[in-house]
Each structure stands twice: as structure tokens, then as C-alpha cells.
Amino acid sequence: PTALLWFRRDLRLSDHPALVAAVEAAGADGAVVPVFVVDPRLWEPSGRPRRQFLRDCLADLREQTGGALVVRSGDPARVVPDLVRETGAESVHVSFDAGVYGRARDTAVERALGDVPLVRTGSPYGVTPGRLTKNDGTPFKVYSPFARAWRARGIHSPAPRPDAVPWAEGLRSEDLPPAQDLDGTQLPPAGEAAAHDAWALFREQRLAGYADTRNLPGTAGTSRLSPHLKYGTLHPRTLVAEAEPLAEDHGEAVERFVGELIWRDFYADVLWHRPDTAHAAFNPDMQRMRYDTGPVAEEHFAAWAEGRTGYPIVDAGMRQLHGEAWVHNRVRMIVASFLTKDLHVDWWRGAVYFHDHLVDGDIASNHHGWQWVAGTGTDPSPYYRVFNPTRQGQQFDPDGTYVRRWVPELRDVPDRYVHEPWTMPGGPPDGYPAPIVDHAEERQVALARYQAVRDA
Numbered sequence: 540p541t542a543l544l545w546f547r548r549d550l551r552l553s554d555h556p557a558l559v560a561a562v563e564a565a566g567a568d569g570a571v572v573p574v575f576v577v578d579p580r581l582w583e584p585s586g587r588p589r590r591q592f593l594r595d596c597l598a599d600l601r602e603q604t605g606g607a608l609v610v611r612s613g614d615p616a617r618v619v620p621d622l623v624r625e626t627g628a629e630s631v632h633v634s635f636d637a638g639v640y641g642r643a644r645d646t647a648v649e650r651a652l653g654d655v656p657l658v659r660t661g662s663p664y665g666v667t668p669g670r671l672t673k674n675d676g677t678p679f680k681v682y683s684p685f686a687r688a689w690r691a692r693g694i695h696s697p698a699p700r701p702d703a704v705p706w707a708e709g710l711r712s713e714d715l716p717p718a719q720d721l722d723g724t725q726l727p728p729a730g731e732a733a734a735h736d737a738w739a740l741f742r743e744q745r746l747a748g749y750a751d752t753r754n755l756p757g758t759a760g761t762s763r764l765s766p767h768l769k770y771g772t773l774h775p776r777t778l779v780a781e782a783e784p785l786a787e788d789h790g791e792a793v794e795r796f797v798g799e800l801i802w803r804d805f806y807a808d809v810l811w812h813r814p815d816t817a818h819a820a821f822n823p824d825m826q827r828m829r830y831d832t833g834p835v836a837e838e839h840f841a842a843w844a845e846g847r848t849g850y851p852i853v854d855a856g857m858r859q860l861h862g863e864a865w866v867h868n869r870v871r872m873i874v875a876s877f878l879t880k881d882l883h884v885d886w887w888r889g890a891v892y893f894h895d896h897l898v899d900g901d902i903a904s905n906h907h908g909w910q911w912v913a914g915t916g917t918d919p920s921p922y923y924r925v926f927n928p929t930r931q932g933q934q935f936d937p938d939g940t941y942v943r944r945w946v947p948e949l950r951d952v953p954d955r956y957v958h959e960p961w962t963m964p965g966g967p968p969d970g971y972p973a974p975i976v977d978h979a980e981e982r983q984v985a986l987a988r989y990q991a992v993r994d995a
């Protein structure tokens with residue numbers, strides 16, 4: 540028989556349960572049709588970094604399938620059934636998609652396929668969203684108990700890579716989607732081999748120090764695997780399986796690293812249970828939070844987006860976003876706090892801006908990362924947590940390495956002024972702005988607005 544393997548966020552051949560299922564369905568003398576559908580509903584709203592990275596992943600996958608990958612564009616509810624008719628496929632294999640759009644799309648495709656089954660095997664997560672619940676059957680709302688349950692349950696071992704896949708040959712394919720003009724943004728190499736190289740580099744050189752360096756944006760201390768996890772050129776199962784043997788020597792580091800992968804699963808689980816939180820506050824009370832709008836808020840938003848707020852760590856973070864389409868986690872928190880609590884702009888606008896510009900942009904991790912910082916989300920003690928951008932800079936980038944890398948105007952500023960250049964005798968260096976707001980004052984405004992929500 541012929542089996543169709545529809546790739547989505549699983550652009551790899553190793554540790555791929557749906558591929559294993561497709562090969563089994565094809566049997567000894569059948570064929571597997573590998574297909575990727577360029578769906579305008581996902582492609583059009585994607586920012587250029589993600590389009591380019593996806594394109595590069597597809598180029599790699601095409602090579603890995605010996606040129607067999609079939610690329611077609613259009614609505615999957617039309618394209619996939621058409622390809623089934625064209626090839627006589629008896630089953631369509633996918634990894635389960637827990638996303639808000641992906642769920643609806645898969646239901647539509649399933650209906651359009653009629654008698655041909657859409658077989659879901661595996662998901663992009665360690666634990667498939669929706670599987671872990673509290674003892675009373677309700678969803679987890681807080682990370683720590685979710686993480687305990689996740690660790691207690693354990694996750695599957697990696698799926699074996701099939702020795703040889705009988706790829707179907709000679710089907711019509713469109714060209715890959717067009718290369719994007721990235722305007723100088725530097726992306727990491729994409730594809731399965733690149734993902735494994737990044738993982739090997741991290742595992743061998745950085746993982747041991749992860750617990751100490753993961754919060755230092757000036758140090759290459761984290762894995763930078765987020766775009767690979769986003770597009771599934773690597774699966775978290777592989778990471779956990781290969782990290783755990785290192786726990787004997789580097790227990791805390793491995794636990795921390797796995798803990799971050801659990802955050803990813805947690806947010807996907809939250810979004811699965813609460814699809815509305817892609818737009819609305821997870822904590823319904825926080826729908827009442829008052830944000831600024833109008834010309835001043837627009838000016839503030841533009842200054843934030845362009846990295847000219849006068850707060851060095853904030854500006855460095857936003858410039859890293861444009862330079863690399865990626866931002867260090869500590870700095871994502873700092874810039875998100877600044878937009879929502881110092882500039883009082885709705886978290887949703889920041890989340891959309893991030894999502895457009897990040898190469899790892901992902902609704903679950905991004906929108907819930909924003910909600911966590913904004914105090915509208917799953918943080919169990921959200922009130923009064925207002926990041927001080929100067930203190931954060933001094934604590935996590937003590938000698939200003941990170942700031943100097945991204946804000947050249949501050950390259951020659953002495954260490955003690957690098958996070959508060961407005962205190963320099965004579966003011967900040969030419970070309971670098973004075974702070975657009977006073978943090979101490981805006982902190983009070985933010986706290987008063989939180990209090991108003993609580994009092995209501």
C-alpha cells in the first residue's frame with residue numbers, strides 16, 4: 540500500500556513516530572509519499588525569519604528524502620485529499636498538532652479525506668498536550684505541579700529511525716517557497732543535521748555550566764535549540780534521552796535543562812485547554828487591566844520596538860531581536876516587563892511583535908511567556924513583580940558585555956555607567972537617548988493599576 544506522510548512541525552527523519560507508522564503502513568512493497576503543504580493561512584502571517592528558516596528546513600528535508608519531498612501550496616483540506624487520489628494512498632500520517640489553528644485544520648482535513656484515515660502518531664512535545672491532568676481530572680494551571688507530574692510520568696524513548704524508507708518517486712512538486720529578504724538578520728543554520736550539531740555543541744561544551752550561565756545574556760550559555768524545536772528538526776525526547784546519562788556528573792544542570800523543556804510542554808498544555816489565551820488573559824480578572832493607547836503610547840511602542848528607550852538592556856534586547864531573530868530568555872523577560880509595566884502597553888501587542896520577528900516564534904511559548912511577565916498568565920504570584928531594567932542589567936550583565944555587543948553607542952562607556960548611562964558626567968554618549976520614562980514612577984503607576992484590578 541501507499542501511505543502519505545504529511546510533515547508539519549516535525550521536519551526530520553530521526554525519532555519520528557509518525558514516519559515509523561507510515562513505513563509500517565506501507566509494508567514491504569508499498570511506498571511512502573512525503574509531503575509538505577505550504578498553507579497560506581500559516582505562511583502569510585509568518586515573519587520573514589520564520590519563513591526563511593522553514594524554507595531551509597524544507598530544502599534539507601528534500602535532500603534527506605533523496606528529492607522525493609512533494610511541496611504543494613494551498614488549503615490542506617483540498618491539497619491533501621487531492622494527493623491521496625493522485626497516489627492512491629490508503630492512509631495519511633501526521634504528528635498530532637495541538638495548536639489552535641492546527642486542530643481546526645486537521646478536523647477539516649479529516650472530514651475531506653472521507654474513508655482514508657488521518658493517523659496521528661506522536662506530537663512535538665515530551666508529553667502530548669491534554670494528557671496530564673491533576674488528580675481531579677482538571678488541567679494544571681501552575682508550572683511546578685505540572686513539572687512534578689511530568690517527571691513522575693516520564694516520557695517515551697526516542698523512536699528508531701527506519702533503515703530505509705521506500706519514498707515514492709516522480710510525483711509533481713512545486714519549488715520551495717521563495718527565499719526572503721532578511722535585511723541583515725543572521726539566522727542559524729536550519730535542518731536536521733544542523734539541529735544535531737547545535738545540540739552536540741551545547742551538550743559537550745555548555746550543558747555542564749547551564750545552571751550557572753543560563754541567565755547571563757552576554758555568555759553563550761543556553762542551547763539555542765528553540766528554532767529547531769519549533770520546526771521539529773529535533774524532538775525533546777531525543778534531548779532528554781541523551782541528557783539524562785550526563786546527570787550523574789551534572790545533575791543540577793540536566794535537571795534545569797529538562798525543566799525548561801517542561802516549560803515548553805506546560806505552555807502547550809495550557810493553550811490546549813484554553814485556546815482563548817492566544818488572545819485573552821489566562822486570568823480572567825486581568826482582562827480588566829488598564830493599558831495606555833493613543834499617540835504617546837504609540838511613540839513609546841515605537842521606541843521600544845526600535846531599541847531606543849534609553850535603558851541599555853532593553854535596547855540591546857530589541858536590537859538582538861532584529862539582529863538574530865532570537866533573544867536571550869532573561870532579556871525577553873526584561874523587555875516584556877518594560878513594555879507592559881514601564882510603558883503600560885498591552886502584552887498582546889508585544890507578543891505579536893515578538894512573534895513576527897522571532898525565528899522560534901511560537902504561540903504557546905511566546906504568548907504565555909508574555910502573559911507570565913505581564914501578570915495576566917500562569918504566574919501564581921504575579922502582582923508586584925516589576926523588573927527593574929537597571930538592576931537586571933547590573934545583575935545579569937555585570938560588565939556590560941551583552942549591552943556593548945548590541946548597542947555600539949555604549950561600547951566605550953565605563954562598566955559602572957553601562958546600565959545607567961544617564962548618570963555619566965555630561966550625560967549619555969552622543970546618539971544614545973536619555974530614558975524615555977522614569978522607571979521608579981512608572982513602577983508606581985503599574986502597581987496602582989494592578990491594585991485597581993484586585994480591588995474591583
Ligand code: FAD
Pocket residue numbers: 753761762763764765766768769799800802803804806866867868869871872875893894897899900901902904905906908909912
Ligand atoms: P534553553 O535555555 O537552551 O532551553 C531549552 C529549550 O527549552 C528551549 O529551546 C525552549 O524550547 C524551551 N524553553 C526554555 N525556556 C522556556 C520558557 N520560558 N518557556 C517555554 N519554553 C522554554 N520560546 C520559544 O520557543 N518561542 C517563543 O516564541 C518564545 N517567546 C517568549 C517570549 C517571552 C516574553 C518569554 C519570557 C519567553 C519566550 N520563550 C519563547 C521562551 C524562551 O525564552 C526561549 O525558549 C529560549 O530563550 C530559547 O533559547 P534556548 O533554546 O537557548 O533555550
